Amino acid sequence: MNPTLDLLKTLIARPSNTPDDAGCCEVLMQRLAPLGFSAEYFNAGGVTNLWATLTRGEGPLFVFAGHTDVVPTGPLDQWTSDPFTPTERNGLLYGRGAADMKSGISAMVTAVERFVADTDWAGTLAFLITSDEEGPATFGTQHAIAQLKARGVVPDYAIVGEASSNVALGDRIMVGRRGSLNGKLTVLGKQGHVAYPHKVENPVLRFGPVLAKLAAEVWDEGNADFPPTSFQVSNIHAGTGATNVVPGTLEVVFNFRYCTESTAAGLKARVHAMLDAEQVRYSLDWQLSGEPFLTRQGALTEAASAAIEAETGLTPERFTGGGTSDARFIAPWGAQTVEIGPINESIHKLDEHVRIDDLAPLSRIYQGILTRLLARGT
Ligand SMILES: [Zn+2]
Structure with missing residues (x-):
């Protein structure tokens, strides 16, 4: 039984070529609504932007951020299997978006499912999911943030589920970008x-x-x-x-x-x-x-390091290299922001894939961070 893998397969099967969400956010809400999450959409310019929240009393606002859109497949005949037919081979799951970043989104949802069921917690849990991160991103995360900012919503913590790991899950977290x-x-x-x-x-x-x-x-x-x-x-x-x-x-x-x-x-x-x-x-x-951003050592990076160490035994390196992501919009919004996700080696490539054995641990890492930051009496 691997609920993260199952959800990931469902999402990969939806050909969400940027900026088309292809129904991915509906799939996510089918999982989040039963937990009590309410959905609001800030759609604009053909882009789907989901803001889903669940509040339990007074406490921090914790945002899971991600994107459902994927980059173009490139020549289909050069894929070993169809990019929108999730396919397992040798311990890997292949498909466009497998690493960037439908696995991150899937692991966030399953982490929240267990966390809400098992934990006495306080605060607000939120998902900020866009379908335009890989494109111009004009009507994506920054558009949604502008609406939320106008209402005075400011998050305390944000995790972006981009593929941040280098050679092993959790060996690296992105704490800033140039x-x-x-x-x-x-x-x-x-x-x-x-x-x-x-x-x-x-x-x-x-x-x-x-x-x-x-x-x-x-x-x-x-x-x-x-x-x-x-x-x-x-x-x-x-x-x-x-x-x-x-x-x-x-x-x-x-x-x-x-x-x-x-x-x-x-x-x-x-x-x-x-x-x-x-x-x-x-x-x-x-x-x-x-603009560049940097999340200094603090509650979020400490919770992230501790959760990763507990799950993998690794001490994650603080990394600021690589290309840009939506963290460039989220960090200036005021949240401590880190990117934590699977190994990034195959992103944007032909035969994009993720290690199946990394999916449940990634979900437990996200859950571990939530527990460290939102559980009562911690
Ligand atoms: Zn991405």
């Missing part, structure tokens, strides 16, 4: 014949020295929780294709992954200063896709 800042730069020049250098202004040659400076710059030194801020160029383009034409413009797309030692405003100012120092004519559009 910020992500994109810049789209257009360097302006003057198009003309390559044979007449005095009549043209070459934006490539203009930008060359600035690029060298951007590449060599030490933005910060990082800190105990974060690696140093990094600058990368993802796209660069100029030229008409002809060999005898100086292009009129150069377009560059770049990204900062930045730590809590830097700010978006500070990085922007430094880039503008470098461009201005070389007297480059340009336009520059910025897009901030997430």
Whole structure:
């Protein structure tokens, strides 16, 4: 009997290609409603956002956060079995969303089922589930949070069930994320014949020295929780294709992954200063896709470490690397926020899978955290 596995299979069978929830939240409410949870939906722009809560007296607001949407499967003929037909092979369960993150959601639900049945507790338990985490995420978690914030709802603790583990369940928890800042730069020049250098202004040659400076710059030194801020160029383009034409413009797309030692405003100012120092004519559009956050040692991280140790014998590493997740919206809301979930090795890949033997322990880890934070007399 493995209720987490059973629920996971039910969810994988629903092809919830982002941002389609494909009925996953209804499946979750079929489990949560009998426990007394009430559901509210903050749907917008084709995105399903479920806010389900259960209150027992005065106590902390504890949020389980997750997403039902999955990334595209890629070529179906390269999957060993159909991505939306949950399939067991050699101790692994295969399917799109198996690791990212329908196993996390399933384990949260079964953890809450046992916790509510077995424990004398106080506080509010909540699920914040979106169907747009893998897409633009505009109408997902941040949209729901805006509605809740307007009512004065502020959580104390949040667990995001993203695949955080590295090689063994519980070996790593995500306690922060770097910020992500994109810049789209257009360097302006003057198009003309390559044979007449005095009549043209070459934006490539203009930008060359600035690029060298951007590449060599030490933005910060990082800190105990974060690696140093990094600058990368993802796209660069100029030229008409002809060999005898100086292009009129150069377009560059770049990204900062930045730590809590830097700010978006500070990085922007430094880039503008470098461009201005070389007297480059340009336009520059910025897009901030997430501020960095860090959950310092506290009640949640201590409960998480203790629950993981009790279940697995491992002491989890505090980790802040990797890509962004909805924790970027939840942490600034005011909650101590950590991401705890299964091994992340296969996420977004063909033949995505999760270890079946990790499912019940993951559920018990979530339950152990709830018990440490919400049980009466603890
Ligand atoms: Zn995910």
